[in-house]
Amino acid sequence: MEYDSVSRGARAMFFMLTPNESSFEKVEDVPQYVQQATPFFVGLMTLELVVGFLKTGAPVITISDGITSLSAGMVSRLPLLLMRGCELSAYMHVWNHYRLVELPWDSAWTWWFTFLGVDFGYYWVHRFAHEVAVLWAAHQVHHSSEYYNLTTALRQSVTQPFTSWVFYLPMALAVPPSIFAVHIQLNLLYQFWIHTELIRDLGPLEWILNTPKHHRVHHGRNLYCIDKNYGGILIIWDRLFGTFAQEANQVVYGLVFPIKRFEILYVQLHYYLYLWKKSKTYKTISNKLSTFLNGPSWKPGKRRLGDHNDNPKVTGKEVPHNPSWSLPVQIYAVIHFLLVLKTYHDLFENKMVCICHIRQIVVTSHTHLLSSIEGSPPFWRTKHQLVVQQ
Numbered sequence: 001m002e003y004d005s006v007s008r009g010a011r012a013m014f015f016m017l018t019p020n021e022s023s024f025e026k027v028e029d030v031p032q033y034v035q036q037a038t039p040f041f042v043g044l045m046t047l048e049l050v051v052g053f054l055k056t057g058a059p060v061i062t063i064s065d066g067i068t069s070l071s072a073g074m075v076s077r078l079p080l081l082l083m084r085g086c087e088l089s090a091y092m093h094v095w096n097h098y099r100l101v102e103l104p105w106d107s108a109w110t111w112w113f114t115f116l117g118v119d120f121g122y123y124w125v126h127r128f129a130h131e132v133a134v135l136w137a138a139h140q141v142h143h144s145s146e147y148y149n150l151t152t153a154l155r156q157s158v159t160q161p162f163t164s165w166v167f168y169l170p171m172a173l174a175v176p177p178s179i180f181a182v183h184i185q186l187n188l189l190y191q192f193w194i195h196t197e198l199i200r201d202l203g204p205l206e207w208i209l210n211t212p213k214h215h216r217v218h219h220g221r222n223l224y225c226i227d228k229n230y231g232g233i234l235i236i237w238d239r240l241f242g243t244f245a246q247e248a249n250q251v252v253y254g255l256v257f258p259i260k261r262f263e264i265l266y267v268q269l270h271y272y273l274y275l276w277k278k279s280k281t282y283k284t285i286s287n288k289l290s291t292f293l294n295g296p297s298w299k300p301g302k303r304r305l306g307d308h309n310d311n312p313k314v315t316g317k318e319v320p321h322n323p324s325w326s327l328p329v330q331i332y333a334v335i336h337f338l339l340v341l342k343t344y345h346d347l348f349e350n351k352m353v354c355i356c357h358i359r360q361i362v363v364t365s366h367t368h369l370l371s372s373i374e375g376s377p378p379f380w381r382t383k384h385q386l387v388v389q390q
Contacts, residue, residue: 024179066149071264128167148253221253229245
C-alpha cells in the first residue's frame, strides 16, 4: 500500500478525511472504505490487545467471544456479495425518480450537510432499533457480547440493513448518492474505535462527539444505561432529545438477559424466534402485533416501551460467560477461524464464482465450530424458554 493510501485509510477510521479528497461525482468512484479498513481493524485490535495486557495483566479479548464477534461481522457482510447494500440501493432509487433539487457533489457545503444528515439519520435508526421489538431482534446481536472491546464493534447484524435504509431516504431528495455513499461508510468506521475500555476520557470533546466513555454507557445493562447514548459520531443528538446519560457506576455489558451462547446462527436469529413464540401466547391480533411493534419489554397493560421491573438486578459483580477451553481446542478454534477468514477475504477480493457454496461454508463452519466446542445443540434444535428478553 502506498503512503497516501495508508494515510487516507487511517484517517477514514477517525472521520479525518477532507471534503476535497472524499467527494466523488459517481457512486462507482466511491472507495470501499469499509472493506479497505480490514488491515486497520486488525492493527487496532492487536494494539488494544497488547496495551490492555500491559495495563491489566490479562487479555481484554477472549477467544470464544472475540471469534463470535468477528464471525458476526463477516456474516453480516455476506449479502453484499449478491446485491448492492439496501441503504444505497433504496437511496439511489429515490434520487433517480423523486429528487426535488440536486446539490452540487463537489461542494464542501454539500459534504458537511450530508455528514449532519447521515449522523442525524443514524441516531433515529439506532433509537428505533432499541424501541421497536422486531428491529431490536436484529440490533441485539451487537449488544450480545458481555465484553467491551474493539471486536465488539464488528459484532453486526445480518438483518438490520434491511430496515435501516428507510431513515436516510429524505436526504435522497437533494443529496447526490455518491456523497451519501461516502458518509454512510465513514459514519460506520468512526464507531469502531469507540468500542474500548482503554480510553477513559477525552475532555472537552466529550460534549460534542460520541466517545468510548459515552458508548460504554450505551452497551451497559445497568438500569441507568438502558436506551441511552444512541449517537453515531455526534453525541449532541442525545443531549437534544433527552437520551443522554453520563458514565457513572461501573458498566456491566451485554443484554439484560445474557444469551451465554457463541453459536453464530443463534446469536443472529434467536430473538426472532423468541418474539414469534411470545406473540403466540396472546389471543388478540392487537397484542400479537404489539409484540413486534412495541418495545422489547412490552407486555399487555404496560406502556408502549414497557418497563424494566423484570430486569435482573445488576450488582457489578457479574462475570461474563467464558467457558474453559483446553489449549489444543483454543489453537484449533483460532486456526479454523483464520482459514475461514482467508476464504472470506478471497470472496470479497476476487468475487469468486461459487458464491452461494462458499457463503454456506463460512456460515456453517462458524456454526458447527462454536456449537460443538460449547457442547450446545445447533440453533434450530434449541428449545427456547419464554422469558422477557431485552
